[in-house]
Amino acid sequence: MAIRRGRGVAAINYPTGMNLGGDPTQALVHSTPTGNFMVTLSSVDLGQGLKQIMAQICAETIGVPTDRVIIDTADTDTGPHCMGTFASRGTHRAGNAVIQAAKEARQVMLEVAAEELEVNASDLETDGEGNILVKGAPQKSISIFDVALSAHFKRGRSISGRGMFLIPRSYPEKETGAMKPSTCYAHACTVAEVEVDDETGEVTVLTVKNIFEIGRALNPRMVEQQLVGGSWMGISHALYETTEPYYPNRDHGGTDFNQYLMPGPGDLAETEIIVLERPSADGPYGAKGPGEMCANPQIPAVANAVFDAVGVRIDTLPITPERILRALKAQSAN
């Protein structure tokens, strides 16, 4: 009886969004009378930071500071249609819709500015700080605040835009079954090191080294926080969490936090996160969806590490001490 060490590796690719009957998200953007920009969405922020990212995307596209953008995700009854926040699709789908809406609003904004400055709209540019300048003659400028006032009170224009992003439904080819389930994939690879006590079946994860390829990280600190939390959650799925430990039998499922287990702050593995940025072709400013993907590669990596440590393949999750001991017993019986 001994503590045995093992190391496992696993790599995954992971689709951004899904494609069952088409996967749309819509967005509306309009300016307030003082030149702030309101983005109306039905996509929901669950804590992953959707509001911050949509504000950055809108601000970048219109050419204003991020704090001039207000994100309203209040109401799925009245907002523009969104399939929802799931399948790692929020940034990619809603972000593309926001870009399209913001481009249209920017065009109206530049047209109003052009009338005020008596130049062509195509000769104008934004400075990113709340002003519109004549290209090559920056002394000739107008603030976006004044442009919005003029649009509302003088010129009768609505500085607004409509955005739509749709991944159309893909049907399988009759002959081959080939189809395009997704247009955008994130990737990850994890190496996990574990110790397995072959007397108790207990697994301790010592280190988890993750590398994530997530397109462009639109907000690097928020990406990192999601990846750190996701890596922990992957370990939790590998070793702890289940509502049906004897599926399909429903008995002994955890009904509260005393029985539904997760690793606590005292059970953390040494965790390393490396981010690779390879901008995606169809993502907003190159982004992909890292949300769900980041909690996946740890699971097969831990299963492989357990195999490396004690020579048994556990093919049912979570990898509990009971399953390991039963597998060890079966192995020694053979």
Added chain:
Amino acid sequence: MAKVPVQFTLNGSEKAEFVEGGTTLLHALRDKIGDTSPKGGCHQGTCGACSVIIDGELKLSCLTLAETCGGTDIRTTSGLAEAGVLHPLQRAFLDAFATQCGFCTPGMIMAAKVLLDHTPNPSRDEVVEALSGNICRCTGYEPIIQAVLTAARANSQNAA
């Protein structure tokens, strides 16, 4: 059931309420007084989201009857900021990106505050121990541990 009067101090101001016997402090704070910073994650003492400080001690407000709180001094996360300036723990949680959905955050901050009140320079193990009754779904805990250690360092620098 007859209602019972209860009076206590919440974040420095006097509160008086009539509560039904058996009402939890969590329910009284959130639904009667309107301080929604303590969260109800499990209502049975297993998640820590409802943590508050009563007379300097960390308590689970879901397991505390409001009628037993007469004359006590109760502190919640909503009372931490002073004149619009965030408490060092709140600042540290923000800077460390130690909150995502935020549901665990007020309980984590209360647990951390009691730790730092008694142990201004805790070791990592002491931080882990202090947070071990609080569940977080999102962060993987490490950013929270780092935030508490950072707040402790900020406190000791201010004191020095």
